[in-house]
Amino acid sequence: MANAIDPSASMAALFGSRVRRLRTAAGLTQAELGARTHVVGTRITQIERVSGAKPTLALARALDSVLGADNMLVELWPYVYRETYPDWSRKFMKYAEDAVTIREYAAHVVPGLLQTKGYARAVLSLDALLGSEEQLEERLTARMVRQERLDSPDRPELWVILDEAVLRRPIGGDTGMRDQLQRLLDAAALRHVIVQVLPFAQGGHEAMGGSLTVLTMPDGSHVAYTEGADFGQLIEEPTDVDRYKLIYDRLQAAALPPLMSLDMIRSAMKGNHHGTNVPSRSERRSLAQKQLQQPGGRQLRGGGRRVPDRRPRP
Structure with a gap:
């Protein structure tokens, strides 16, 4: 397939290929999967093609639930998130x-x-550049x-x-x-x-x-x-x-x-x-x-x- 993404290219590419495989097995279009996970269909396209922002932890959890991935996508997510680091x-x-x-x-x-989870949360929440509770949860998950x-x-x-x-x-x-x-x-x-x-x-x-x-x-x-x-x-x-x-x-x-x-x-x-x-x-x-x-x-x-x-x- 001409537009196929090599899953070994990055953790984001591996994540996207897993989403595509699970979505296809479930008989869902990108638009249908987007509707069930409360995002636009183009967001699913971006994830599968590794062409947009990295998936959030909340979206990884939603995809896991809808696609019945048995927590596979959530477990893979921290390694995708790490690719945003310098x-x-x-x-x-x-x-x-x-x-x-x-x-x-x-x-x-x-x-x-x-660090305990409570201590880590308290430390991470001190970051003046922290944008949201969701971002805090993502950083905490990656640390754990x-x-x-x-x-x-x-x-x-x-x-x-x-x-x-x-x-x-x-x-x-x-x-x-x-x-x-x-x-x-x-x-x-x-x-x-x-x-x-x-x-x-x-x-x-x-x-x-x-x-x-x-x-x-x-x-x-x-x-x-x-x-x-x-x-x-x-x-x-x-x-x-x-x-x-x-x-x-x-x-x-x-x-x-x-x-x-x-x-x-x-x-x-x-x-x-x-x-x-x-x-x-x-x-x-x-x-x-x-x-x-x-x-x-x-x-x-x-x-x-x-x-x-x-x-x-x-």
């Missing part, structure tokens, strides 16, 4: 999907991979889908360092914040997730401008990503990436060991927003040695770093 952003997300290790420092909010990789068979090792400000700034109300802090505690109990807190008492550091992520790829190479309030930058040049790897290593050394970090998270859950007593370096070393001696505990390297678990994943 090239560098999509490239970073592709790297993150393939990474075997994700190391992230968060200066202001909990990283997206560990990205979290699914943490439960997948090829899940990455995730190491998160949270600035203390992340724990002390209540976002989404008291109940929502407690739920989010509990989510951090639950995540830290998983074998493939490590959570540390960088306390205020450590003072200034090289990553204060925003968040920092360092990814380890299957071939052993690395990429880095920095993000502020209004910008993001993907770093691929090995020399530059090495500099950010060093910055992250220094953050790990300055942060509290995992067990102390969890104590600080629990303190924040109890409403103690006046901070906790931060142990001295010698006290931290002493605690790390005690953790090493605990039966069944995960080993810690010097400075409180945990030795990665090399046992096969279930």
Whole structure:
């Protein structure tokens, strides 16, 4: 067929080809499908030919329902939506999907991979450029889908360092914040997730401008990503990436060991927003040695770093 769209060209093309196939199987014209999903027939034409705006989440749900797609179109939608992001952003997300290790420092909010739905909604709703409730729902759905990789068979090792400000700034109300802090505690109990807190008492550091992520790829190479309030930058040049790897290593050394970090998270859950007593370096070393001696505990390297678990994943 001369006007056929190659479904492998993009996620939008795949979405359009699925809609066309389902519509044809249902014996519906484009106009009839448009009427049943409350859009004009030309909108269905645009989706099938990938010639107009990307489908909204609401339309994907309507198409799924009318065509009996068993949620297939809704599940495909976040990947279509992602194609609206800038090239560098999509490239970073592709790297993150393939990474075997994700190391992230968060200066202001909990990283997206560990956000509860309520917390994520509260954070996303703060965007001054947010146009509608529908747009908020679309962004929220896309974020929740990205979290699914943490439960997948090829899940990455995730190491998160949270600035203390992340724990002390209540976002989404008291109940929502407690739920989010509990989510951090639950995540830290998983074998493939490590959570540390960088306390205020450590003072200034090289990553204060925003968040920092360092990814380890299957071939052993690395990429880095920095993000502020209004910008993001993907770093691929090995020399530059090495500099950010060093910055992250220094953050790990300055942060509290995992067990102390969890104590600080629990303190924040109890409403103690006046901070906790931060142990001295010698006290931290002493605690790390005690953790090493605990039966069944995960080993810690010097400075409180945990030795990665090399046992096969279930």
